[in-house]
Amino acid sequence: MAAESQFTGLTSVTSGSTAISQENRTLRDLVEIYRHLSGLALQDADIGTVAHLVAHRTDVTVAVISQKMGILAAASPGESYESAIQYVHDHLIHPRLAHMLANAGKSRHPLRLPDPARGRARVVAPILVGGTVPAYLVSLVGAAPDQGEDIDLMIAEHAATICGVILARERVIFSAASQVRDDLVEGLLSGSGRDNDEVVRWAQHLGYDTERDHRVLSIILEPPAGDTQRSALVAERAAGATARLFVAQSPDAITSVRTDEVVVVLTENTTPGSTTRAEQLGTLCVQRLGALFPDVGVSIGVGGAFREPAHIARSYEEARRTTEVIRRLGQRGAVVAFDKLGIGRLLLQVPDIETLREFATDILGEVLRHERKHHSEFIATLMCYFRENNSPQRASKLLHVHPNTVTYRIHRIEEITGLDLNSYRDRLAAQVALEIIDALDVSA
Incomplete structure (x- = not known):
């Protein structure tokens, strides 16, 4: 035991x-x-x-x-x-x-x-x-x-x-890398590089392809009216969606999201004279944002084409000036290329829109009044006539009228306005007035 x-x-x-x-x-x-x-x-x-x-x-x-x-x-x-x-x-x-x-x-x-x-x-x-x-x-x-x-x-x-x-x-690393990237983009857009070699290095760090043409897009986002905090949040979300859209459509796009603007440096692959790739993606952007954020205003200016990184700043300045025109003219949702502004580039320099309206009214105001009263098509005829290099025959084909009808309308315009459209100065004044009428809501 x-x-x-x-x-x-x-x-x-x-x-x-x-x-x-x-x-x-x-x-x-x-x-x-x-x-x-x-x-x-x-x-x-x-x-x-x-x-x-x-x-x-x-x-x-x-x-x-x-x-x-x-x-x-x-x-x-x-x-x-x-x-x-x-x-x-x-x-x-x-x-x-x-x-x-x-x-x-x-x-x-x-x-x-x-x-x-x-x-x-x-x-x-x-x-x-x-x-x-x-x-x-x-x-x-x-x-x-x-x-x-x-x-x-x-x-x-x-x-x-x-x-x-x-x-x-x-x-922390991502934040630091993002800050460095943003600084590089800002340097390229402002043209603050000390020399061309430095600018090229900055661009290459961002994945810029020096063998291809590029354009800069300035996308201005206007927050919805109403509550300031909510408006700012909606605009911020719209800016993020804009940047993601361009990266999804073009993975090599260089984007910069700012307070009220998204800037995109985009490769260009269209032939001269056609609708640019930047314009195509800009239009897609307007459509997508319109569906997702209908209360957010969008204006997109497209700068001129370039290949050298040193010209990024110039293209951005052109894009930014173009968005200013779009907003001044009240053309919300427009996508406009600086290359296609034509005489509009000069009109941009006029600080007061009303001055432009007054000029157009002084030159063609009587024609506008006559058109409303008699339901005539004088303004459309004059535009087509100028665009067809003063040819009644070519203008008549586009307007689907007889050449004599075009000639008659041109003579009536001269009688109403007192202009001599064979005179270089009068013809130039009428053409500028037509550009203003085409861009602005001019009434007389």
């Missing part, structure tokens, strides 16, 4: 020693995992490396999932990355997961959520970056005893902390 008692005592001691030994091994493994995870924070590692380390050291499937349940990274022991992604998609991504993520995000602590149907559990650890939770580390673990549960939570929490450090570092 004494021997039996001694044997029982020895067994108890042995079991206790085994338990302590097992606990020590577990703690050593935990410390080792902590050390490796902390080391990743000091290296140029990404969150995928963290997921891989945890998965292979703990023999569980691990994933990093965004707020919108996108899979940012995944790892599973003995499986390829693609297989791990598929496994996570099949076994983790579910509408119920959104509720689990939200709970972990609110608590700011890892949670263990049993899954009796699979005999497993999900450990969800929020990844903190500053005061936000942009993502979660989720692992599929076994139904372990209490001590195992604690270790699962501790590993998940530390791994999530390292992921937070990595994501914060990536944000």
Whole structure:
């Protein structure tokens, strides 16, 4: 009986020693995992490396999932990355997961959520970056005893902390890179480079192709009327959508989003005289923004073509001046190329729009009044006549009337206005007046 008692005592001691030994091994493994995870924070590692380390050291499937349940990274022991992604998609991504993520995000602590149907559990650890939770580390673990549960939570929490450090570092790097990029774009648009070689280097850093022609677009966005805060938010969203549209349509586009303007340096591949690629994409932009943000006003000016990076500033200035004309003339939603402004380039220099209206009215006001009274087509006839180099025959074909009708109308215009359209000065005055009438709402 004494021997039996001694044997029982020895067994108890042995079991206790085994338990302590097992606990020590577990703690050593935990410390080792902590050390490796902390080391990743000091290296140029990404969150995928963290997921891989945890998965292979703990023999569980691990994933990093965004707020919108996108899979940012995944790892599973003995499986390829693609297989791990598929496994996570099949076994983790579910509408119920959104509720689990939200709970972990609110608590700011890892949670263990049993899954009796699979005999497993999900450990969800929020990844903190500053005061936000942009993502979660989720692992599929076994139904372990209490001590195992604690270790699962501790590993998940530390791994999530390292992921937070990595994501914060990536944000800083991205922010710095974005600032450098914005500074380079601003330098090119302002023409502030010290010499041509410096400008070329700036452009090449931005992916500029010196073997192709380019144009600059100035896209002015006018926020909707009403609440200032809401208007600013809508305009900001519209600017972001504009930049994304151009990058999607032309991945090599260089974009700069400003307070009330989006500037795009775009490669050009159309033949001279045709509608430029910049105009085509500009029109598409107006249509898309009109559908998405109907309350936001859009005006797009297109600068002249160039190939040398040093000419970016000139094309931008042309685009910007063109948008000013569009806005001054009240042509909301227009896409206008500086090349096609014609005499409009000179009219831009007149500071007061009313001065232009007065000039047009002085020259052709009587014709406008006669046209309204008699429902005649004198103005259209005069425009066509000038565009066809004063040829009644060619103008008549376009107007679908007899050449004598064109001649009669031209004579009547001369009688009404007192102009001599054979005189260079009178003809020039009439042509300028017609350009103003075509651009502005001129009444007499």
